[in-house]
Amino acid sequence: MNDKYERQMKKGVLDMIVLKLLASEAKYGYQIIQEMKEKSGEIFLLKDGTLYPILYRLEDDGLVVSRWSGAKGKQVARKYYEITEEGSRTLAGIVEVWERISEGISKIMEG
Amino acid sequence: MNANQYVNAVIKKIKCNGKKKEEIKRQLLTDIDMRMRQGERLEEIISGMGSVQEIADGFNESISPTEQKKYRRNMALKIVIPIAVVLVLLSILIYWMFPKGRDIEQSKYFDKAQVEAAMKETVTLLDEGASDDLQENAIPQMQKFLDKAGIQKIKATMSDDWGQRQQFGAVYMTELVQGNQHLAIGEITVTYENISVIYRLTYDQDMKLAGLYVR
Numbered sequence: 001m002n003d004k005y006e007r008q009m010k011k012g013v014l015d016m017i018v019l020k021l022l023a024s025e026a027k028y029g030y031q032i033i034q035e036m037k038e039k040s041g042e043i044f045l046l047k048d049g050t051l052y053p054i055l056y057r058l059e060d061d062g063l064v065v066s067r068w069s070g071a072k073g074k075q076v077a078r079k080y081y082e083i084t085e086e087g088s089r090t091l092a093g094i095v096e097v098w099e100r101i102s103e104g105i106s107k108i109m110e111g
Numbered sequence: 112m113n114a115n116q117y118v119n120a121v122i123k124k125i126k127c128n129g130k131k132k133e134e135i136k137r138q139l140l141t142d143i144d145m146r147m148r149q150g151e152r153l154e155e156i157i158s159g160m161g162s163v164q165e166i167a168d169g170f171n172e173s174i175s176p177t178e179q180k181k182y183r184r185n186m187a188l189k190i191v192i193p194i195a196v197v198l199v200l201l202s203i204l205i206y207w208m209f210p211k212g213r214d215i216e217q218s219k220y221f222d223k224a225q226v227e228a229a230m231k232e233t234v235t236l237l238d239e240g241a242s243d244d245l246q247e248n249a250i251p252q253m254q255k256f257l258d259k260a261g262i263q264k265i266k267a268t269m270s271d272d273w274g275q276r277q278q279f280g281a282v283y284m285t286e287l288v289q290g291n292q293h294l295a296i297g298e299i300t301v302t303y304e305n306i307s308v309i310y311r312l313t314y315d316q317d318m319k320l321a322g323l324y325v326r
Contacts, residue, residue, distance in 0.1 A: 030142050047159065048142055049121075049166030052135065053173030060175075076144050079137075 010044065016098060017044065018054055019083060019091040022064060026082035029055065055081055063087035114143045117157055124167035126182045127174050135170065210289040218286040220316050221295040227282050230297050230312050233320055237262060238276050249320040256323075269325055274304025287313075294321060 021032055021039075033051055036044045058064045064081045071077040083091070112120075118139045122132050139160075146156045160166055171179070215223050236245045240262055246254040255261070266273060280300030287294040295314045300307060313322030 029138065030145050047161040047166065047169070048139060049161045049169035052138060053169050056131075056170075057173045076141055076148075078141060078145070 013098065014046075014050070014054055015058065016091065016094045018051070018058065019063065019087055019094070022081055022083040023088065023091060026067075026080040028069075028078040028080050032081070058087065063090050112157070114140060114147075114153060114156075117153075117163065118143070120163045121166050121170075124163065125170045125174075126179045127170070128178070128182065128185070139166075208290055210287050213286040213288060215284050215286045215295060218293070218295075220293040221286055221314075223284065225318070226284055226295045226297055226314060227299075229314060229318055230282065230284075230299050230310070231279055233312055233323075234276075234279070234299065234301055234310055237265070245320070248318075250315060253320055253323070257320075265323065265325060269308060270306050273306050273308070277302040277304060280307075292316075296322070 017036060017040075018032060021027060021035055027035070029048065029051055032055075033046050033048070036046055055064065055066070059066055059081070062084060064083055064087050066079055066081050069078045069080055118136050121139065122136050125132060125135060127135075142160075143153070143156055146159075147153065151159075161169070174182075215221055215226065233245070233248070236248075240259060242257055242259045242262055245257040245262070249257055256265075278301075280302060282297060282299045284295060284297035287296050293316050295318075296311065297314075298309055298311050300309050309326050311322070311324040311326075312320065315321045
């Protein structure tokens with residue numbers, strides 16, 4: 001039962017978190033998964049099957065763009081995702097909504 | 112299961128176009144490769160990425176209903192088109208194999224007068240019992256039926272004594288096309304003293320006797 005609610009809550013904020021992680025610099029998929037895991041204190045343990053569809057959707061919506069890096073030496077080619085200007089504006093809007101919701105929820109929970 | 116098999120199994124279940132599938136495949140394989148270089152075992156990686164169904168479901172959820180509909184239509188076409196092509200080819204083949212009658216006057220292979228002359232000559236040779244000439248003018252499969260005994264047997268199916276030939280009657284003929292084989296088939300009525308006989312004679316493109324039927 002807890003799992004179900006946890007999944008639902010996480011699902012609602014994934015777009016925002018992914019955009020936030022891409023706000024500082026372009027990153028590749030595995031890097032996003034690792035950073036998300038570390039920065040969230042292992043609260044967000046994302047699987048590829050969850051992350052990539054989000055990235056594809058964000059790309060379809062024009063919020064991120066992607067490019068393949070060429071393979072250098074032993075380093076394999078990677079697909080980097082970068083936030084667009086529209087993505088940054090959308091992120092700012094989502095964060096604002098998140099803060100209002102979070103504040104509202106806090107007030108309710110404090111009783 | 113190796114990395115390729117795992118990724119291919121995932122790709123197979125994703126409902127999107129081929130280009131996107133290739134992109135997803137490349138990305139998943141890159142990720143697996145990257146993790147393996149960092150010392151993770153394939154089993155751990157697969158477990159971390161999720162089951163084939165789980166990862167495919169994730170992708171499918173992100174694919175728009177329009178694209179999924181397009182994918183289903185394309186898949187249906189991929190099945191329907193080859194079946195339709197096979198059916199059309201089969202129909203052409205059946206049509207090609209099926210015997211078709213054509214007006215002999217339009218034939219590129221037979222001349223009406225020449226066929227009629229050949230028919231009369233065949234009848235004359237039969238009447239004369241000229242088995243050697245008949246065999247010479249027949250296809251190999253027919254030759255064994257055209258020896259003297261064979262000719263007698265054919266005549267005996269109608270009557271023991273036909274009498275002398277009186278006259279040739281009406282002649283009807285057509286060209287029969289079956290596959291790439293062209294045959295001239297003609298019927299001629301011949302009146303004898305004691306009987307009237309209708310011969311159905313068939314000739315191949317070389318005007319060799321290929322069929323003989325009397326009634």
